[in-house]
Amino acid sequence: MKQWRPKEFANLVQVSVRTLHHYDKIGLLKPSLRQSNNYRLYSEKDLLKLQQIIALKFLGFELTQIQELLTRNDNAPDHLAMQSRCLREKAASLMEASAILDRISQDCSNNKPIPWKKVIELIEVYKMAQQLENAWVKEIFTPNELKDYAKFETELRTNSTPEQKETFEKNWFHLVEEFKNSLCDDPNSETGIRLGKKLMDWVNNLYGKKYAHLRTKKFEKGFAEGKGLDEHGLTPEIVCWMDKAMNAYLKQRAYAILNNVGKISSSELLQSWNQLMDEICGVQGDKKSAITVIALQDEKISQEAKEWLKSVYKL
Known part of the structure; x- marks a missing residue:
């Protein structure tokens, strides 16, 4: 069985020793082997677990969620489905932010100054749309209608x-x-x-x-x-x-x-x-x-x- 000291293990999976120490401290990943001089080593089993941690971090899970997923498999499908929805929402948010930047860049063409008033208005509409994601109106409006409703609410708030x-x-x-x-x-x-x-x-x-x-x-x-x-x-x-x-x-x-x-x-x-x-x-x-x-x-x-x-x- 292969075993690695912390620095070797960190280089193997391309994480910092500091990260390994943090995982050890919070109980997420502790070295499973111990030498006679009390020096701790990581095993192949630890390597598999760290790879799982890295994969779940890539998928956007917090460390507390990862710990629960790795210790309890009974609700793993629910966690994965929830995270999938979360990532879709984040992707939609990033696409909306990208669209805002496109509109701003078009307005800034030909060496024109940044239209800050419009930038702020677009951001306010975007923030309002995010708030409406958890409101009951999301159940009745199409995505485009929800955007229009966000504009309406933003204009109402701004002008009052x-x-x-x-x-x-x-x-x-x-x-x-x-x-x-x-x-x-x-x-x-x-x-x-x-x-x-x-x-x-x-x-x-x-x-x-x-x-x-x-x-x-x-x-x-x-x-x-x-x-x-x-x-x-x-x-x-x-x-x-x-x-x-x-x-x-x-x-x-x-x-x-x-x-x-x-x-x-x-x-x-x-x-x-x-x-x-x-x-x-x-x-x-x-x-x-x-x-x-x-x-x-x-x-x-x-x-x-x-x-x-x-x-x-x-x-």
Whole structure:
């Protein structure tokens, strides 16, 4: 059986003697042989164990994790699977950082100064995206939507003072309280339509056309399915009533616009209709088409208005 003194062993596997002493001190790898003069030697068994340690370190494991893996094999598959996920996330982070550097380098071409404001903005968006990796919104958004949501949250945070944020939150919870106090009313009533308008005005002011698609998905795939309710002071009952009230308000607006077909110019009509669609759908063209299909089946809409919609969307 081969055996090595610490310095020889360190040279063999290309680690420092100091590293071996540290592994010995923490109990990760102790020399298994001892000479009569009390001098300790490493064996072939120690070599195999050190190679395992080096391999696990390469895979990103911490020394405490390595120690557990080498002493307990029963949960090794779980550790390996978890580390695999961790490495994928790190790889994605590095790719994102690389993309940020590419964008910065393009802006710095032709001897232009580094655009530090943009650099900081990109980094803030990146950091926000990292935070959202552990948030419930990750469950409902696609990777690209999550990036957009990170931009939205970053812009919101950057453009708001602490006082504005406090006022914003107070206004939101006051609005939620209004809905809560109206649960016994019909969401299609005047009260429902009034609150539906108030909510739509509030969220449109917050998200704008640029992020309207995120607002819609956050409500439909998040709140409506019970996600993120507590932090927003919501309950399933309030969300359901909100949805019906908003629909009642939007239907009322749609009917009012389409009732003007033949009464006002087509350009005025189109401007009002497009504004409504932008508020509902943002940049989602497919959703606008879906709403049009539903409108064509609505018995409350005149045939003249339906023909106008067909001409607008070339159906």
